[in-house]
Amino acid sequence: MQLRRVGVLGGGPGGLYAARLLKLARPSCDVIVYEQGEPGTTFGFGVGLAAGTQRNLAAADPDTLRDIVAAGCRHDMTMQAGDRVVRVHNDRLIGIARTELLAVLQRHAEKAGVRLEFGARRGAGDVDADTVIAADGISSATREDGDFGGTVEAGRGLYLWCGTDFALADAVFAPAETEYGTFVTHAYPYSGGQSTFLIETDEQTWRRAGFEATTEQTPSDASDLSSLRYLQQAFAGQLGGHALIGNRTRWTRFRTVRCQRWSSGRTVLLGDAAHTAHYSIGSGTKLAMEDAMALVEAMDAEPDAAGAFARYEAVRRPPVGRLQELARRSQLWWESFPSRLHLPVEQLMVAYMTRAGNVPLGRFAATNPEVLATALGRYAGLDLETSQLPADITSWVLDRPLRHQGRQLPCRVLAPGSFGIKVLVVADVVGDPWGPAGDAVVTRARRAREAGADGFRFTGPADRLSVLTRMDLAERVRAEAGGLIVMDGPAGLRDDLAAGLVSRRADLVSFTEEAA
Numbered sequence: 001m002q003l004r005r006v007g008v009l010g011g012g013p014g015g016l017y018a019a020r021l022l023k024l025a026r027p028s029c030d031v032i033v034y035e036q037g038e039p040g041t042t043f044g045f046g047v048g049l050a051a052g053t054q055r056n057l058a059a060a061d062p063d064t065l066r067d068i069v070a071a072g073c074r075h076d077m078t079m080q081a082g083d084r085v086v087r088v089h090n091d092r093l094i095g096i097a098r099t100e101l102l103a104v105l106q107r108h109a110e111k112a113g114v115r116l117e118f119g120a121r122r123g124a125g126d127v128d129a130d131t132v133i134a135a136d137g138i139s140s141a142t143r144e145d146g147d148f149g150g151t152v153e154a155g156r157g158l159y160l161w162c163g164t165d166f167a168l169a170d171a172v173f174a175p176a177e178t179e180y181g182t183f184v185t186h187a188y189p190y191s192g193g194q195s196t197f198l199i200e201t202d203e204q205t206w207r208r209a210g211f212e213a214t215t216e217q218t219p220s221d222a223s224d225l226s227s228l229r230y231l232q233q234a235f236a237g238q239l240g241g242h243a244l245i246g247n248r249t250r251w252t253r254f255r256t257v258r259c260q261r262w263s264s265g266r267t268v269l270l271g272d273a274a275h276t277a278h279y280s281i282g283s284g285t286k287l288a289m290e291d292a293m294a295l296v297e298a299m300d301a302e303p304d305a306a307g308a309f310a311r312y313e314a315v316r317r318p319p320v321g322r323l324q325e326l327a328r329r330s331q332l333w334w335e336s337f338p339s340r341l342h343l344p345v346e347q348l349m350v351a352y353m354t355r356a357g358n359v360p361l362g363r364f365a366a367t368n369p370e371v372l373a374t375a376l377g378r379y380a381g382l383d384l385e386t387s388q389l390p391a392d393i394t395s396w397v398l399d400r401p402l403r404h405q406g407r408q409l410p411c412r413v414l415a416p417g418s419f420g421i422k423v424l425v426v427a428d429v430v431g432d433p434w435g436p437a438g439d440a441v442v443t444r445a446r447r448a449r450e451a452g453a454d455g456f457r458f459t460g461p462a463d464r465l466s467v468l469t470r471m472d473l474a475e476r477v478r479a480e481a482g483g484l485i486v487m488d489g490p491a492g493l494r495d496d497l498a499a500g501l502v503s504r505r506a507d508l509v510s511f512t513e514e515a516a
């Protein structure tokens, strides 16, 4: 398309990267980034960039990636539960300070010839340009004032994004059980002397701790110091005497943004302005930068704005939608995390890795055989050495016997008609297992248990998303009502069903017809 002048609203990762790629593709085009903040000031602490993201950035712009990697910090990952810790290797995950990432992107944008204007807030209508790229973040005024069909959905849980002045050895997931309830940290190093400490909790715990009041009392340009002081004590074990540091840090509910359209007239949305994905899958920066690549390619390939924006959206909607669905599952998993703290930590790690259905047991075995061997051993009641890990893990999991009420079932797959256990059939199709429809199933399940049911058989549609959601609902019922769980699903989903067994979402599976 013809490009004379392009204005980019927002100097976050999406806007800066789009500006640089565009200027490299079209040196004669005037590209200006308008950022309301000053250079070197930003919200938040570090962000994580996974191996896949680094591969994509390497393909689009190896120079920028080299500087990002040089400024970043590699780390593995540990999960804590009670006094046990498990570690998994992930040597291509890097953490980087948001300020560093932005400094690298600003430098490379300027090197390509982009003009950066800081310190004034702009609207799409204020900008003299043929095309406006609105990369103005999660609270995008462009989206809110424009015709994009945007929706914003707030999560149930609350989180605080804070940091600390020492580098953790690894990323850490750890709970702190307090007199008010459970707080959980997702913490990771992002430089030689700093770490992000993200802390989340449920609404009841937040209220009991008095944080509703401290949130209200905290001015918008300050940090909630009462919460930081309390949490510093609660996470003293992980902080090792260091302080929790705020940067306009206050309790927030994660907001998932979706839009029916990503463009309107000469304006196109990019990154968080168009869509967000829960922080627990660490993908917001990735999505914004990958949007930038696709948008610039489309602008280069198509003769006009309408064609370019349609192409950009057609390319980006499927992967964004997939990640938003993964993120939705991950968000629900973390919001219900305290209910899993009774699990042995290796099984908890497997539950975490398989929570959204994107890491099969076989892939996890390839990178972390010791952890999986211990988790499988605990599932089967055996001591399993890494050298004894089966080649076909799914079949091994399904073939384990189950003792129930003094009887031994030969394996975890229920043959039709072989069932002498009294179960209630649950056929509810529930979108959010922890929402009101899930509450109703739990109430019914408790009554059924009081009336003598041994457990529950969860049945319903055979497509993958329905089966995964059914397992989440089953897991909740298992935790809150007890009893044996039988999960219906097609043999084509045996990997997912096996992961559900090891993660204690179900006890038995029953194969049904494949999805049509």
Ligand SMILES: Cc1cc2nc3c(=O)[nH]c(=O)nc-3n(C[C@H](O)[C@H](O)[C@H](O)COP(=O)(O)OP(=O)(O)OC[C@H]3O[C@@H](n4cnc5c(N)ncnc54)[C@H](O)[C@@H]3O)c2cc1C
Pocket: 009, 010, 011, 012, 013, 014, 015, 034, 035, 036, 037, 046, 047, 048, 049, 120, 121, 122, 123, 135, 136, 137, 138, 140, 141, 161, 198, 270, 271, 272, 273, 279, 282, 283, 284, 285, 286, 287, 288
């Ligand atoms: C707690 C938390 C943890 C996260 N962790 C990770 C992680 O580990 N990995 C990861 O990839 N992502 C992570 N993210 C997500 C990530 O921060 C965002 O998805 C990413 O920054 C989106 O980039 P963006 O360029 O679209 O928007 P932003 O980074 O939000 O940038 C938007 C910019 O626009 C500016 N702006 C807004 N309005 C105007 C205006 N009218 N005029 C001028 N300037 C304006 C803002 O000042 C801002 O600089 C996390 C997010 C949260 C909340």
